[in-house]
Amino acid sequence: MELLEPEILLQLLIGGLLAGALYALLACGLNLIFGVMRVINLAHAELMLIGAFGAYVLFHIFGLHPLASLLIVVPAIFFVGYYLQRFLIERVVGRPMLTSLLATYGLSIILINLGLLLFSADFKSIPALQGSFLIDELAVSKPRATAGLISLLLTVGVYQFLERTRLGKAIRAVSEHAQVAAICGIDVRQIRMLTFGMAAAMAGAAGVMLSVIYSFWPGSGVDFIQKCFAIIIIGGMGNFVGAFYGGILLGVVEAFVGGFISTQWAEAAAYLLLVTVLLIRPTGLKGVARA
């Protein structure tokens, strides 16, 4: 079968890795929030779409290139996240899991429908990057390559920040044990706001990246949030590195399912992967911070 030729397999693999990097950026933020706050943010994909629509508005009104708009959109969404935490999520931290699930669910419904009121249900796209890079026999589409590489850089950057800086250490400390962290003099409330801001900014960046690859509408988040959940369960809830590997894995699996079966079944791949992992190892492949 022609599909089994090495060039095609390599092509699928590269496509999968690039798509996976975008998932990883989104899912790592989600897991960061879960790790620090024990809150599952159901509105995470909508934060991503704020980024996508931000880039859309900047492109079509001011003619700003999406890559340049990262510099505006990402800080802006950091503040959106920071104040969401301050005024909304802070109230549900420490309450039963269901309370925070329902609160963020409410937030996501509000954001989706505000999006529909503002932008209608039409698909939007940004025709800024087009064409492909040709390397020997391989063709890699420019938007996908750019988005994948930038996502990878950002995720690794955040990881380095968490590992190497004092603030990153404080975030990890709160994630480990909030009370002990507080005793050590860490302002836990402030850390939570920064964390949510940071995770929101990651989602926003993912949104800008998304906007150069796909067309999107205010309801696009549903597919992504589901994939993210599959990823964080596969990678272990609260585990940043696990989410990264989970994201890459899902990207690759989707690419191969899409290549060999059909792209529509690729959409269901995340769910099948999720169910399989739940069957075999209910706590995820990389162990888990207890939910």
Next chain:
Amino acid sequence: MNNYRIGLWIGVALVALASLAPLGLNDYQQSFLLQVFLVIALAQAWNLISGMTGYVSFGHAAFFGVGAYASALLLTWGFPWWLAVLKSAGIAALLAVPLGFLTLRLRGPYFAIAMLGLNEVGRIVATLWVSVTHGGTGLTLSPELLPSLDVKYFTMFGLALGATLLVAWIHRSRFGLELRAIREDEEAAEMVGVNTTLNKVIAFVLSALIPGAVGAVYVMYTSYINPSSAFEHARNIEMIVVVLFGGSGTVWGPIIGAGTVMVLREMLWAQFPAAHLAALGVLLLVVVLYLPGGLVSILRDRQRSRPDARSGESP
């Protein structure tokens, strides 16, 4: 008179009103009531699993979609409408058995997440399985296959009433007590000998049965079904908001919630579906943050604060 007796009398009065209503209403008003019953039945189903056990299902509309498709197919194959309703409910419940065993072994958040995707999967399957579902084109039912509006009205009413009575019965039964024990502290419930997984799965299957039947009647009402109308995300939202707004885990909460939300929808934002859903989102946030017990808890608190109020939990 204690709260239970008051509730019983109000219930009897409502049933009498709903039974007589078709005599004095035009088709539009009757259709509106039918939709209220639809929401009540769905809300009670959600209440049964999520309100009672605390396991939030974000994908219950999937069972509605399965019921709707099953019924549409059964009708076109020549089954009478009542058999189509029964079989559709059965199919939805059968589907819930393996799903329940798969997802309910897990603690709260995992279940919620696994259910979140279910509705989407239903939509994808309905779109891709073209030979049976006709894909995105959907299935249209010819009018001679369908029962009259009165029949549909009373069937939907029966489902709402049946779901409510089921919840009321469970509320007072040992089974209901065990479900609430799971909600309050699952480990402790296990410790005192409650078979938590089995209980959760039974509640889940019962709560899938109802949307299956409701979907079956719904397709008779609309006479058309396609993947996006069968597996509509908004239906999940409505179910959840209605129950929480009214008061989750109670018998009256879903009824009060459904009545209020449906009247609001009809009066204020019928023309703006996006505004309707955004408003539901705001309502959900407000209830979760400021009124965790829902509207029912306001009524109950008022009862409690009266000096002559008897103790005893209102249903």
